[in-house]
Amino acid sequence: MFLRLARLSRATTSRPIITIASANGRRSIGSVSAIDSSIFRTLFGTEEIRKVFDDEAYIRRCIDAEAALARAQSNCGVIPKDIGPRITQKVEESNLDFERLRHETEIVGYPILPLVRQLSDICGDEAGKYVHWGATTQDIMDIASVLQMKEGLDIVERLLKDVIKTLRELSEKYKDTPMAGRTHLQHALPVTFGYKCAVWLSGFQRHAERLEELRKRALLVQFGGAAGTLSSLGSGDDGVRVRKALAQELGLHNPSISWHVARDGIAEAANLLALIGGTMGKLALDIIIMSSNEFSEVAEPFVPHRGASSTMPQKRNPISSEVILAASKILRSNAGLVLDGMVADFERASGPWHLEWVAVPESFVIAVGALSQTQFALSGLSVNTQKMLDNLHSTKGLIVGEAVMMGLAPYVGRQRAHDIVYEACRESIENDRTLLECLLEKEEVTLKMSQQRLAELCNPENYLGSSARMVDDVLAVN
Secondary structure: OOOOOHHOOOOOOOEEEEEEEOOOOOEEEOOOOOOOOOOOOOOOOOHHHHHHHHHHHHHHHHHHHHHHHHHHEEEEEOOOOOHHHHHHHHOOOOOHHHHHHHHHHHOOOOOOOHHHHHHHHHHHHHHHHOOOOOOOHHHHHHHHHHHHHHHHHHHHHHHHHHHHHHHHHHHHHHOOOOEEEOOOOOOOEEEEEEHHHHHHHHEEEEEEHHHHHHHHHHOOOOOOOOOOOHHHHHOOOHHHHHHHHHHHHHOOOOOOOOOOOHHHHHHHHHHHHHHHHHHHHHHHHHHHHOOOOOOOOOEEEOOOOOOOOOOOOOOOOOOHHHHHHHHHHHHHHHHHHHHHHHHOOOOOOOOOOOOHHHHHHHHHHHOOOOOOHHHHHHOOEEEEEHHHHHHOOOOOOOOHHHHHHHHHHHHOOOOHHHHHHHHHHHHHHHHOOOOHHHHOOHHHHHOOHHHHHHHHHOOHHHHOOOOOHHHHHHHHOO
């Protein structure tokens, strides 16, 4: 609901206007936001999602709401039967004066009164007097926003499915590919790369489930009138009948009560996007670290000059992951804004609702952009399985200290086994020797276990636990 219509005109300066070539001629460089910037826009969003939330789309959704309201009221016998179709036909054929709308919005503070004035004129004296019948500004603005969210969620869902499909393929392909598992950025225990991908995948699977569930809570029609009571349509059932018919006209859910000061549905949608952003951010951070020269385990898809440095010719920076990481932080920040917007006073808020005008469209643009970057990075991810294996063995068996401890514990007890292996690990590090070599020098160990058994325990490739089974369990989720 971000209205450039309501922006104050900028003062002109003597600074020359810079323009760049575009498919539609020339576009001025003057954006104050990266997501609308002519330079950065393709990094942080897509044209598809921008068209859902731009000014033209928003006003069109407001018009859709007014037309649907008229049809619903005609069908319910609240206004003459022919008025709804006539209003719909007229407004669909209308050409608005956007400059007038912008100017009047600047004065009023909201675009609906200026819009209704134009629509009433367009519809003529007879039909025009029924435009916006019994409604209030926030009814129309909320409906427009929910319709945008509905379309935006469809795009998010489609991209989620793409990412899920790609992660399923990676999880299956690398299910048995061993690598070092790391905690506190240090070797912990062996895992597989397929296991790591399946952990990422499981988060996206839950997000897809959340998205489906929230539609019935977030995609609610709004029609309540001045204070939400629908008193403008009388004390009978006309109001609730119209609201139900309006929901059907627009493909939205019919709430049990007006929700214009109960913004949990909007907040849930924005927080879902933040949750998706959190999962993408975790994935991106893993890729950034794993693609460092010291690890060299993965790399983003190669595109000539992508991630290049202006001064270091050898650089191949993980650009998509960096953008995703930034996007995830923006989404979490916006989630806080819409939560603040929930704290509304009495039966019509005196301000916090405006936070949604910034946070909701931006969150959708940022989330879709990040999902697109995630799909790009994963679908062409370069995986260096040999380097993963080399890194796994780089600590000379230390990564499976737990395996040796658990193997020795039945003979000497867990705590004594821990102390023995701890001492062997210390000797391995200080003397640059393998863990196996240090263990074979300890009589307390060799009297209990054979060299062959110790060698098996010291091989990281033998200590993968239930990782493969867990991957299969994640892949079994539809």
